[in-house]
Amino acid sequence: MEQTMQMENKAVYLDPFRYNEFEGFNSHNHIVVTEVGDGTSVVEVKLAPESLNPLGMAHGGLIFTLCDVATGGPITVTLDSNIHFLRRAKGTEKLVARGRVVKAGRTTGLVTAEVFDDTDKLIATADMTVYYVDENTYTDPAAQK
DSSP states (O other): OHHHHHHHHHHHHHOTTGGGTOOSHHHHTTEEEEEEETTEEEEEEEOOGGGBOTTSSBOHHHHHHHHHHHTOOSSEEEEEEEEEEOSOOOSOSEEEEEEEEEEEOSSEEEEEEEEEOTTOOEEEEEEEEEEEOOTHHHHOGGGGO
16 A cells, blocks of 8 residues: 555656646746656746736746746756846746756756747746756655655
């Protein structure tokens, strides 16, 4: 019984769309994973009033989060990041981030993301170094202590 539960938990953590069901940070900010391919992903957010900064444009932290989610692979945590804000995201209904793996190593990888508005104008780019977390960290109760 316990082994079956651990395998079910592992399947949940390996599902790239798992964050769409999780009632946490991403859902609170209306972020949805829409596509996942071999080393690629697409993440979208429909902008809401709470997505905007006091100047009426998408908050930089939201744009950064889109990049972070788009570069998250199987199970990753970001070790280092660099983002370039290229233009303001104002007057757009949604933002789309496209992530892709540049180089995947055994334990770390270099991933890049680009964020576009709803007219496909490039808003920001980011490069992130990620660490591939051992999936057992999430499914073994002893490892979570």
